[in-house]
Amino acid sequence: GTGILIDCGEGTQIAMRKKGWSAKPIDIICFTHYHADHISGLPGLLLTMGNAERTEPVTMIGPKGLKRVVDALRIIAPELPFEIIYHEIQDSTEVIECDGFTLTAFRVNHNVTCYGYTMTVKRAGRFDAERAKSREIPLKLWNRLQKGETIEEDGHLYTPDMVLGPQRKGLKLTYCTDTRPVEAIVTNAEGSDLFICEGMYGEPGMEEKAKEHRHMTFYEAALLAKKAGVGELWLTHYSPSLAYPGNYEGEVRKIFKKTIVAKDGRTETLKYTED
Structure with a gap:
């Protein structure tokens, strides 16, 4: 990994x-x-x-x-x-291919140049033995093709799609902090299993201060999560003046039910939703 x-x-x-x-x-x-x-x-x-x-x-x-x-x-x-x-990073959006996952950096709106990040783990389709047999692919190549290897043998080119079904849902995580709400966040966070987003202010009436300092309120972050259709929202990066962030969790959940007003040290293991 x-x-x-x-x-x-x-x-x-x-x-x-x-x-x-x-x-x-x-x-x-x-x-x-x-x-x-x-x-x-x-x-x-x-x-x-x-x-x-x-x-x-x-x-x-x-x-x-x-x-x-x-x-x-x-x-x-x-x-x-x-x-x-x-x-x-040179552009407003940049896709970086890493070992086993894709990292997407996207520009957000803070008082200095700032980016959010999305990590996507793709998941190959299920191995289809009947498909491999119908294409007369040698049995000895099945395991290598299932692992994503492209093989050239005896004048034939064999590719993983010859033995795999449709691509299955993978994993997606988006992290975004120090920004005003922008459409790029919704676009890149769409369908994320976990969306970790700043919530600088939880108290009512802090919208103007959030705009002034280029940050977000809990409620603006929840609206982004709702628009993006994420699995769960973790709020983070609270103002030092916000003594009890958890007091506002109930109100935020009226906008996006699966909101967690996160504390330091929170962890989660993301799992595939399909076998």
């Missing part, structure tokens, strides 16, 4: 340790934007990964200026035993 981290605020390592997670397996680090609460924990994390004897390259993905920002932070973490590969 592939380990992915989205953003790296100063409390990232503390949160990971509480969960018993190691930083060493992180292969990709995505940044939504370069405000301190989303990136200031990076130097310490990189040093921890190096001390854990990681040697494999780490890919970093983020808005333009990524290498400049990271190089500045690395003044206090100059020597690492692994290479950093930089991928700076």
